[in-house]
Amino acid sequence: MYNTPPPNLMHGIQLVQAGRKADALPYLRHAARYDRLTADGWLWLAAATANLDEYRRCVAEALSLDPRHPTALRMRGDLQRHDRLAQGVAAVTAPGPAPAVGPVPVYAPAPDSSAPPRPSRLRRLLRAMVVLLIVGGLGAGVIGLAASGVIQDTVKDWFTSDQTRTLAFTVGGADDSADSYRFRVEMPDSWQAADTGDPAWRATVDTLNGKFPAPEGTVSVWDQVDEPFEQAARDPTYGAVLPNVRLVETDADTLDRDGMVAALTLQEILPLPDAPASQAAGICERLRTLEEQLTANGSLASVPDNEVIESALVTRADLDDCVFTIHRRYTNQQPYQVVFALSPERAPDATRSVTLMVPVDGSLYAVWLLTFADSAYDDYSSAIARIINTLVYVEEP
Numbered sequence: 001m002y003n004t005p006p007p008n009l010m011h012g013i014q015l016v017q018a019g020r021k022a023d024a025l026p027y028l029r030h031a032a033r034y035d036r037l038t039a040d041g042w043l044w045l046a047a048a049t050a051n052l053d054e055y056r057r058c059v060a061e062a063l064s065l066d067p068r069h070p071t072a073l074r075m076r077g078d079l080q081r082h083d084r085l086a087q088g089v090a091a092v093t094a095p096g097p098a099p100a101v102g103p104v105p106v107y108a109p110a111p112d113s114s115a116p117p118r119p120s121r122l123r124r125l126l127r128a129m130v131v132l133l134i135v136g137g138l139g140a141g142v143i144g145l146a147a148s149g150v151i152q153d154t155v156k157d158w159f160t161s162d163q164t165r166t167l168a169f170t171v172g173g174a175d176d177s178a179d180s181y182r183f184r185v186e187m188p189d190s191w192q193a194a195d196t197g198d199p200a201w202r203a204t205v206d207t208l209n210g211k212f213p214a215p216e217g218t219v220s221v222w223d224q225v226d227e228p229f230e231q232a233a234r235d236p237t238y239g240a241v242l243p244n245v246r247l248v249e250t251d252a253d254t255l256d257r258d259g260m261v262a263a264l265t266l267q268e269i270l271p272l273p274d275a276p277a278s279q280a281a282g283i284c285e286r287l288r289t290l291e292e293q294l295t296a297n298g299s300l301a302s303v304p305d306n307e308v309i310e311s312a313l314v315t316r317a318d319l320d321d322c323v324f325t326i327h328r329r330y331t332n333q334q335p336y337q338v339v340f341a342l343s344p345e346r347a348p349d350a351t352r353s354v355t356l357m358v359p360v361d362g363s364l365y366a367v368w369l370l371t372f373a374d375s376a377y378d379d380y381s382s383a384i385a386r387i388i389n390t391l392v393y394v395e396e397p
Helices: 007-017 019-035 037-049 052-065 069-090 122-135 139-148 150-159 198-213 221-225 253-259 281-295 374-390
Strands: 166-173 180-188 191-193 240-250 263-271 307-315 322-330 351-360 363-374 392-393
Touching: 007 019, 007 037, 007 240, 037 052, 037 069, 052 069, 052 180, 052 253, 150 351, 166 191, 166 240, 180 240, 180 263, 180 374, 191 351, 198 221, 198 253, 240 253, 253 374, 281 307, 281 322, 281 351, 322 374, 351 374, 351 392, 374 392
Parallel strands: none
Antiparallel strands: 166 180, 180 392, 191 240, 240 263, 263 363, 307 322, 322 351, 351 363
């Protein structure tokens, strides 16, 4: 039966697929501890770990859930051969982890090509009517419509879609000993912080659950997107922020159109690399060094079904205020690969992500990930630019 993988498991899988196994471990371990993993989930953790005991446990957990799982059986055979050799037949190293491509997922059936087309928004039709009226030179008609208020209402609705509000929120700090991080960003006015500690969000969730209930036997997408912001903590070793916290789209028409919940997710807070000795040690120089490192290790290269559309170091208002961005497009996706799909039948087969690496307190940078349906790019393009220019770390008051 289809069930969307928990967010931490999904992010861990994506990191393993990108070759970032050490970075994937805290997410996968968190999922193993707090989520009910399938056999495949345990094998993804095995794929990431270099610890033989943890590898054994993952294989055993997978086989306890699915005794005939072919990948888990092969991995158990590798372990048995290793143990026999270790007992004196020959000296060998521990078996390598499962292939990065991973096992065939059990979460999704084949896509349903008979799913009805998603309805377009009335706003688009109104926009087209206004443009036709103006281009056609129907002066008298335009004047009459203007007098009646139709065009004013349509134009107001047109620009309302680009209206924004400033969201300021604190991540962490549940107790006095925990670090906290405060951010501010301008978002479309239909977006909210998915903070379970916020009464306004809880009221919104009640409404959204009524409009977009979970398919029978699956976890609600709304239970996947929200977390208590104050409980989030930064792992001091790996930098992962667990649980992830996010800002999400809440407009029902947009959600219905896209088939998934667009989200801006805080994933990690990592140390900035040192700039070369020949350069000033400013924020922009250190982010430029990060860009060079990512280029050198292949992280900015396109691969099949994962296209890097653009990467850029963006200078903002201050000469020493930069943000590094990576814009990707994912194609030929199966429903289980779409994070925060409303249902398997509604999941888009192509999505986009924009990674933003935002300076934090001069020595760190926060990794934020904006995810949305590929078909929604035109609708979100101005919002993306605004987020890039306004997402900042701010000192606590």
